[in-house]
Amino acid sequence: MTWEQWGDPMAADDKTIVIFPSFSHGSHAKSNPDNQAPGWWEFMIGPGEYLDTDKYRVICPSFVGSPHGPTSPLTINPETGTLQHPFGPEFPQVTPGDMAYCHSELLKSLGIKRVHSVIGGSLGGMQVRGRGGGRASERIKTRRSKHA
Secondary structure: OOOEEEOOOOHHHHHEEEEEHHHHHOOOOOOOOOEEOOOOOOEEEOOOOEEOOOOOOEEEEOHHHHEEEEEEOOOOOOOOOOOEEOOHHHOOOHHHHHHHHHHHHHHOOOOOEEEEEEEOHHHHHHHHHHHHOOOOHHHHEEEEEEOO
């Protein structure tokens, strides 16, 4: 899974905000030293912005199945081993719950036990809502979602 972060990488768990992207976006929500191209939420993240990186660590992971991440229907099928034969329609079905589980595992690997907030729009919003009554709900202080 790919992910990017802004703000203090050593910030306390309760000072961490996680953004779940929509289907059409990846983890590049804001420019950073490694990728200076503007992100899809450039105006929302940064010092003094809505997601204030002077106050919070902000993390945005891609999701399993995303064309913007390392594992999707565009990925090379290990049974064929060539770019001419990606998984395509043989890629396993992935649900928003599966995506949220992978994000929980990412946070666990980063040593983050409980975040200040999770936020997402569209498919990202469905992941936020899916976490509300699920296995990771005790790890979230607040949730914000917007989906159709």
